[in-house]
Amino acid sequence: MVQPRIRRRAFDTAAPSSTPIASPAVAPAVKLTGFVRQFGENRVIDGLDLSIAPGEFVALLGASGSGKTTLLRTLAGLDPIGDQDVTTPGARAVVFQDARLLPWKKVWRNVALGLKDKDVRARAEAALKEVGLGHRLDAWPSTLSGGESQRTALARALVREPGLLLLDEPFAALDALTRLKMHDLVLNLWSEHKPAVLLVTHDVDEAISLADRVLVLNKGKIAAEEHITLERPRAPDARFQAIRRRLLGHLGVEAPAPHEGALIAFPTGEAVQ
Numbered sequence: 653m654v655q656p657r658i659r660r661r662a663f664d665t666a667a668p669s670s671t672p673i674a675s676p677a678v679a680p681a682v683k684l685t686g687f688v689r690q691f692g693e694n695r696v697i698d699g700l701d702l703s704i705a706p707g708e709f710v711a712l713l714g715a716s717g718s719g720k721t722t723l724l725r726t727l728a729g730l731d732p733i734g735d736q737d738v739t740t741p742g743a744r745a746v747v748f749q750d751a752r753l754l755p756w757k758k759v760w761r762n763v764a765l766g767l768k769d770k771d772v773r774a775r776a777e778a779a780l781k782e783v784g785l786g787h788r789l790d791a792w793p794s795t796l797s798g799g800e801s802q803r804t805a806l807a808r809a810l811v812r813e814p815g816l817l818l819l820d821e822p823f824a825a826l827d828a829l830t831r832l833k834m835h836d837l838v839l840n841l842w843s844e845h846k847p848a849v850l851l852v853t854h855d856v857d858e859a860i861s862l863a864d865r866v867l868v869l870n871k872g873k874i875a876a877e878e879h880i881t882l883e884r885p886r887a888p889d890a891r892f893q894a895i896r897r898r899l900l901g902h903l904g905v906e907a908p909a910p911h912e913g914a915l916i917a918f919p920t921g922e923a924v925q
């Protein structure tokens with residue numbers, strides 16, 4: 653396979669003006685200027701500008717087919733970019749919706765995949781302990797639950813000490829409770845290691861709960877941006893709901909007023925409107 657060319661060059665030190673974490677002297681973890689991606693006649697990304705500060709947690713929302721994965725794949729270096737202005741200076745790691753573990757390798761070997769040092773088992777073990785899987789080092793991937801598989805995928809990403817962590821709907825296939833636990837885990841790992849994060853998600857609440865900044869992708873460009881300054885952990889209070897309504901509006905979805913038309917299920921199975 654021809655390796656995509658992601659330019660890793662010295663770039664201007666101007667920090668993104670709108671990011672809360674950026675300091676003027678710090679180079680961004682991601683910088684895209686006027687980026688275009690086209691499949692035949694389909695111009696999916698159309699002159700997109702994006703800057704992510706080191707350590708910043710950004711979530712990306714957008715309708716199905718709006719180009720979220722295309723953008724993430726570009727930043728991951730998985731797609732050719734031609735001679736375009738894309739800079740991702742540090743190490744990158746990606747976690748997808750499915751864990752993509754090699755079934756013939758034990759859990760720790762999946763995490764250590766591609767590492768070259770002598771102490772790879774120790775590093776894999778440390779990463780697996782961090783995601784709460786220190787007891788499953790020698791397990792086979794087929795014996796893991798969905799949540800455990802995604803934890804393993806997170807450990808595999810973390811062990812590479814990425815400056816940029818790309819998350820493509822990593823919690824979408826998990827049940828609601830496991831998803832909430834994964835949110836806590838990701839926030840803990842992020843505050844411990846502080847990579848820049850780009851999280852692609854369909855879930856507006858997930859985006860508001862986790863990110864410093866939420867972007868809405870529409871017609872190939874960033875159509876809206878919300879800075880989330882609520883303290884973590886974030887409760888779905890009135891300020892949260894106001895951000896939610898604005899983001900849903902940008903996505904073309906009308907948010908129901910609280911409880912309006914909502915079905916409330918009781919433990920008896922009885923439901924009232």
Ligand SMILES: Nc1ncnc2c1ncn2[C@@H]1O[C@H](COP(=O)(O)OP(=O)(O)OP(=O)(O)O)[C@@H](O)[C@H]1O
Pocket residue numbers: 691694696714715716717718719720721722723
């Ligand atoms: N390799 C490809 N060849 C041709 N078209 C592609 C290719 N990859 C993506 N596309 C098209 O680009 C558009 C954006 O796809 P992409 O997967 O980035 O959207 P998305 O926002 O991630 O969608 P979803 O939320 O449904 O996952 C779609 O119309 C898709 O069909």
